Amino acid sequence: MPTITRDQVKVPVDVMPESRETYIDNFMSATRGTGRLMLFACDQKIEHLNGDFYGEGIDPSDADPEHLFQIASQGTIGVMAAQRGLVAHYAMDYPEINYLVKVNSKTNLVKGAQDDPYSPQLHELDAVLAMRDAGVNIVGIGYTIYLGSEYEATMMAEAGELIAEAHAAGLITVLWIYPRGKAVGDREKAPETIAGAAGVALCLGADFVKVNPPVATEGASSAENLHIASVAAGRCGLVCAGGSKADANEFLTNLYDQIHVGGACGNATGRNIHMRSLDEAVRLTKAISAITLADASVDEAEAVFRGEKDFSL
DSSP states (O other): OOOOOGGGSOOOTTSOGGGHHHHHHHHHHHTTTTTOEEEEEOOHHHHSTTTTTSSTTSOGGGGSTHHHHHHHHHSOOSEEEEEHHHHHHHTTTOTTSOEEEEOBOOOSOSOTTTSOOOOOBOSOHHHHHHHHHTTOOEEEEEEEEOTTSTTHHHHHHHHHHHHHHHHHTTOEEEEEEOOOSTTTGGGTTOHHHHHHHHHHHHHHTOSEEEEOOOOOBTTBOHHHHHHHHHHHHTTSEEEEEOOSOOOHHHHHHHHHHHHHTTOOOEEEESHHHHTSOHHHHHHHHHHHHHHHHHOOOHHHHHHHHTTSSOOOO
16 A cells, blocks of 8 residues: 655645645645545535436435535545535534535536636635634645636635645645636547636645546547646645546546556545445545555455455545
């Protein structure tokens, strides 16, 4: 299993000296001492409204928002990413979870044909820090940028300021960067576009960046093309979005390749986990973490998912 020590954490210099140990605590906690991130993405209740939580192919338990917290509590994850209000309503019952607060969001009602995407900041960082000071186990913040949108300058400015403030307070930061808008066209998942997004995250100071896997091209698989983005990200760890619900074998195989071929340092998965029953979702978090945090093979991870082998940290 890959492990790091506290003195191996590369602390950005915008982390104030008095917050350095807090930052290291948060980084080690979020990555479970591995340097890799298993992010359980639970921000879709704004992003996709109720479409990801109720309907055909979705377990009925997913209709209840507490399902997300039950999975995070019983499963094996690094952090649970969700909006501040959602965390505020449930964190008192699930104090053991590492929370990463998503500070901006938009719904999917306004389509790209109507307007380029813009995800506004929902509150100041002080509101997040107040919750942390009140005892909520908040280890970081997250922010989405739609690179290529006509509003990208606003989102980058917001993200850059938030990252500086969060680092100063000892929090880790994750950027969701999705190239999208009329200027991007059909190049949303082109290898060079995804690599460009990764470089932007690094320049804004993020600790991790969540991107969509690039498409395969002639002579190169998606994972091979992802390696270009991983290199471009430098010291900003790159993780891939999990996408819509998929067969467990297919999902775990892609994840293994993203890490061992593409150079990713983790994953950011939501729908593939929470659309399942609690038991199945918990087993899938353990299977994902077996690959992400312990370098398990796909076969070993599938055995964990089937319940034939246990995995915990």
